[in-house]
Amino acid sequence: MSDAASLPESVTLDGASLAPEDVAAVARHDAPVELAAESRERMRESRERVESVLDSGEPVYGVNTGFGHLVETHIDREDIERLQTNLVRSHAAGAGRELAREEVRSMMVSRANTLAKGFSGIRPSVVDLLVSMLNEGVQPVVRSRGSLGASGDLAPLAHMALVLIGEGEARVDGERLPGDEALRAVGLEPVTLASKEGLALINGTQLTVGLASLFVVDAERTVEAADAAGALATEVTMGTTANCDPAIHEVRPHPGQKESAAAIRRLTAGSTVLESHKDCERVQDAYSIRCLPQVHGAVRDAVSHLREAVEVELNSVTDNPLVFPAGAVDERAPGTDAAAVVSAGNFHGEPLALRLDYAAGALTELAAISERRTDRMLNPDVQESYLPPFLTERSGLRSGYMIAQYTAAALLNECRSLGRPSIDSTPVSGGQEDHVSMSGQSALNARTVAENVATIVGVELLCGSQAAEFLGDGLELGTGTGAVRDAIRSVVPPLDEDRRLDGELETAADLVRFGAIRAAIADAGLSD
Structure with missing residues (x-):
């Protein structure tokens, strides 16, 4: 897993x-x-x-x-x-x-x-x-x-x-x-x-950078899983991947945007679902489908920006004072003929705090667009006519995945409510330490965001896999999206009758959180 x-x-x-x-x-x-x-x-x-x-x-x-x-x-x-x-x-x-x-x-x-x-x-x-x-x-x-x-x-x-x-x-x-x-x-x-x-x-700053390291690993897995979930949602809502054409992203060449667009193309390669309606009358998809590369790509870039800082911080000296050989620093530093001991501020967590808050906010946006795609698969007022309301036969008698979206919405609200600790500072130690970074709280908040977003993307994957159960005969998902659907189906069966879903939501989140979605894509020979 x-x-x-x-x-x-x-x-x-x-x-x-x-x-x-x-x-x-x-x-x-x-x-x-x-x-x-x-x-x-x-x-x-x-x-x-x-x-x-x-x-x-x-x-x-x-x-x-x-x-x-x-x-x-x-x-x-x-x-x-x-x-x-x-x-x-x-x-x-x-x-x-x-x-x-x-x-x-x-x-x-x-x-x-x-x-x-x-x-x-x-x-x-x-x-x-x-x-x-x-x-x-x-x-x-x-x-x-x-x-x-x-x-x-x-x-x-x-x-x-x-x-x-x-x-x-x-x-x-x-x-x-x-x-x-x-x-x-x-x-x-x-x-x-x-x-x-x-x-x-x-x-x-070792609490901050330790948690930030785990966040970076988790966030990168989650973005990749969100690309897969978005690709699957695009197929089952009869969307198009024309929005991922390389020409579009060469004229706005943000690195993350190009990566996510390329990922969608790889994941949906060989899809007969996409081929089945390429000549339909729909002019444009909703933004949650059409702007996927731009939104996911911006999140990729934010996480990459944090990774840069984390890699520097992990291999930095962050305590105080610092001990140098004599002559390595300004001669005014206190010490002896053999050493210089310099009091400075490498312990200040601002380089991580600002980027952690930025990356946590970016991941929240990933959750926001994922939740909207989930709604498009469930909502009878916006979904394709071939999909039953809330992805269940005999809706009304059954509620299907209706409440799974409630959970996604609740988790999204929590992510949005966490704020930005790095913009606050409370002086301590009699005013000697009169500006602080709050980086530890930023890291703890980021951890919460990462856990919530993995679940939100997991909900989208569950709904996408369920929606695929209603595809017409002879329609096949892309090589990558099919592998992702199979990974879901290996641990969660189709929803034929209403049942409790809490354990299945956690299972899907674990597939995201622990890299199983990434592994399924790699096993399909589609790693970038």
């Missing part, structure tokens, strides 16, 4: 090459993780630089000072380790639902990768423990709310970091345990944090 086979079987963290597909492989399919040898050496050198700064006694944020508004407070050498432990404890102040397993793991693997770049001053042994927790299935219990997306995703990452020091809670094989017991259950031991290490663990 999925295209998990297309994901990597193992992932090596080198701080430079992590991709959204790698995150999905680790988060969802437990792909084993290892640290690259060169990353281990970079982290060791970075740690030595922190030690040199600590020995110098010069006040440096995150090493021997307080945090946020307390930046001017100097911390004595004997309290450095306690400072880091207190930091993790105090920042574990999240609320809301518990993050799902895949959400926590996406955050963990992306955090390990950014630390592996070697600019955070953390010991390799601490990152080794984080990697071992991934490989041994230790899932910290993390509350979903609390991040402002600057200074990164502090609260969620602090809940994760608690387990590394043997505190907090974690799940192992589904059982919820205290952090130290969870580690012992798989043969691991907690660490004692040294200077800067608590800050290195919790200061960054």
